[in-house]
Amino acid sequence: MVRVTCLGGVGTVTGSCYLVESVQGKKVLVDCGLFQGGKPLDDRNRQDWGFEPKEIGTLFLTHAHIDHSGKIPKLVKDGFQGQIITSPPTAELCGIMLLDAAHIQEMDAEWQTRKSRRQAGREVEPLYTTKDAEAALTYLRPLERDQIIEPEPGIKARLRNAGHILGSSILELWIEENQGSIKVVFSGDLGKKDQLIVRDPHEVFDADYLFIESTYGDRLHRTFEASKAELLEAIEYAVSHKEKILIPAFAVERTQEILYILGEFQRDGRLPDIPIFVDSPLAIKATRIFRKNKKYYDKEAMAIVDQGYDPFAMPNLRFTETTEQSIAINKASGSAIVIAGNGMCTAGRIKHHLKHNLWRDGASLVIVGFQAQGTTGRRIVDGAKQVKIFGENVAVKAKVFTIGGFSAHADQGDLLEWVGHFESKPRVFLVHGESKASEALGKKLREMYGMEVHIPKWKERLILKPKEIIIEEPAEAEAPPDFQAAMLNTIIDLENELKALKKRLKAQDMVKEESVDRLRYVYEELKQVSS
Ligand SMILES: [Zn+2]
Ligand SMILES: [Zn+2]
Numbered sequence: 001m002v003r004v005t006c007l008g009g010v011g012t013v014t015g016s017c018y019l020v021e022s023v024q025g026k027k028v029l030v031d032c033g034l035f036q037g038g039k040p041l042d043d044r045n046r047q048d049w050g051f052e053p054k055e056i057g058t059l060f061l062t063h064a065h066i067d068h069s070g071k072i073p074k075l076v077k078d079g080f081q082g083q084i085i086t087s088p089p090t091a092e093l094c095g096i097m098l099l100d101a102a103h104i105q106e107m108d109a110e111w112q113t114r115k116s117r118r119q120a121g122r123e124v125e126p127l128y129t130t131k132d133a134e135a136a137l138t139y140l141r142p143l144e145r146d147q148i149i150e151p152e153p154g155i156k157a158r159l160r161n162a163g164h165i166l167g168s169s170i171l172e173l174w175i176e177e178n179q180g181s182i183k184v185v186f187s188g189d190l191g192k193k194d195q196l197i198v199r200d201p202h203e204v205f206d207a208d209y210l211f212i213e214s215t216y217g218d219r220l221h222r223t224f225e226a227s228k229a230e231l232l233e234a235i236e237y238a239v240s241h242k243e244k245i246l247i248p249a250f251a252v253e254r255t256q257e258i259l260y261i262l263g264e265f266q267r268d269g270r271l272p273d274i275p276i277f278v279d280s281p282l283a284i285k286a287t288r289i290f291r292k293n294k295k296y297y298d299k300e301a302m303a304i305v306d307q308g309y310d311p312f313a314m315p316n317l318r319f320t321e322t323t324e325q326s327i328a329i330n331k332a333s334g335s336a337i338v339i340a341g342n343g344m345c346t347a348g349r350i351k352h353h354l355k356h357n358l359w360r361d362g363a364s365l366v367i368v369g370f371q372a373q374g375t376t377g378r379r380i381v382d383g384a385k386q387v388k389i390f391g392e393n394v395a396v397k398a399k400v401f402t403i404g405g406f407s408a409h410a411d412q413g414d415l416l417e418w419v420g421h422f423e424s425k426p427r428v429f430l431v432h433g434e435s436k437a438s439e440a441l442g443k444k445l446r447e448m449y450g451m452e453v454h455i456p457k458w459k460e461r462l463i464l465k466p467k468e469i470i471i472e473e474p475a476e477a478e479a480p481p482d483f484q485a486a487m488l489n490t491i492i493d494l495e496n497e498l499k500a501l502k503k504r505l506k507a508q509d510m511v512k513e514e515s516v517d518r519l520r521y522v523y524e525e526l527k528q529v530s531s
């Protein structure tokens with residue numbers, strides 16, 4: 001049997017992390033993401049791992065987004081010494097993102113320490129430091145997609161394009177079993193078909209078990225063309241009021257996609273002549289990585305390059321790296337487009353821009369990404385009249401445009417279509433989604449494909465058994481096997497093993513929960529054999 005423990009990215013879109021254990025006792029992780037979205041989720045980042053980091057031989061990383069990669073430095077700090085297998089662009093993006101995440105952790109801890117000192121409290125330790133993040137990067141082992149490797153004895157793996165962000169991957173795993181092998185597919189975050197810059201998600205045809213994301217499992221995105229028209233409307237609205245257009249955007253992919261669309265508007269003469277700021281040091285670095293990795297572009301992006309353009313450049317575009325430059329944006333009057341992180345308005349420079357502009361009639365706030373529960377962005381999208389920013393109540397007077405069509409995630413239709421490629425009718429586990437979204441997708445999957453669907457809970461352990469046990473027919477010339485003798489021999493082995501176990505148990509008092517689980521599993525199997 002294969003065991004998968006869902007340590008994150010279940011019932012929520014953040015904190016993705018799955019522990020996979022083979023019958024041979026090999027342990028691998030799929031993703032190691034940070035939980036985000038308010039205190040109860042943030043607190044999970046400091047809880048016990050639920051395994052020993054030093055026992056993990058391989059970590060497969062589907063993509064660079066922090067909700068999939070953000071706890072890697074902590075994993076390394078806590079003893080991980082294995083290899084991190086991921087695509088080359090993901091490895092490169094991690095180089096900037098994990099350092100940025102560490103910086104945020106350090107700043108956060110410093111702020112909390114100051115606050116706690118005023119109340120005579122203790123110093124707050126960062127979750128991890130820049131040093132930990134630097135150490136973590138040394139474990140990255142870039143692997144081009146589409147090739148099968150065997151990073152652990154009995155576990156084969158292949159990365160496939162997930163079409164979500166640059167370098168994002170689907171993971172296929174073949175895990176050896178006592179009888180045959182089990183194929184498990186982790187979709188990672190899946191892109192949609194007309195996703196900008198990156199190619200369409202790879203179609204997978206077979207799996208015994210499928211872990212698939214369900215971020216937008218209950219929604220259909222507006223078409224891309226309608227979304228572009230809406231973005232133009234948001235820009236024109238603020239320009240007519242001489243106010244600013246704020247676009248909270250994650251530094252990786254979303255920022256580059258917005259630049260790509262603005263570039264298109266500009267080449268078509270549709271973009272008003274106003275300054276455009278990318279106000280995020282991380283987004284600036286990420287854009288450099290996007291420019292470098294043309295080999296992973298789709299045909300449309302390549303066509304722009306072939307016409308002699310940079311898909312992420314415009315004459316009015318300014319990258320503001322320093323704090324002074326960032327402050328100057330709000331000192332200047334008049335319209336401007338400001339793209340800043342983070343995408344859910346919970347941290348980063350976007351908070352300053354919101355503080356200066358959210359209360360202004362005539363300004364535009366353009367929401368282009370998923371807003372998780374508990375975030376400032378979600379409160380605004382849900383219609384809050386005011387929100388707290390840096391401890392201050394700020395009125396929401398700017399016009400809020402929620403544009404779903406730029407999402408880097410597949411919507412319900414895309415997800416159903418992608419699952420429809422499977423010819424093997426895998427058993428499906430719906431992950432990376434809030435419960436409403438997962439349930440809606442689950443219902444559709446059952447109705448349309450008659451698939452068996454389960455929505456795991458946090459920390460739930462799943463036992464995956466081979467769907468079909470292939471028993472080889474003995475060659476004709478050979479004598480028929482003596483099953484009775486084989487059975488008796490196995491019973492003797494079992495008795496001996498149990499006796500030894502009982503002896504060891506008396507000698508030590510530390511028993512792991514997982515050992516109990518394993519034994520119970522054996523017991524259940526045994527009962528089935530004897531009946
Ligand atoms: Zn993602
Ligand atoms: Zn994600």
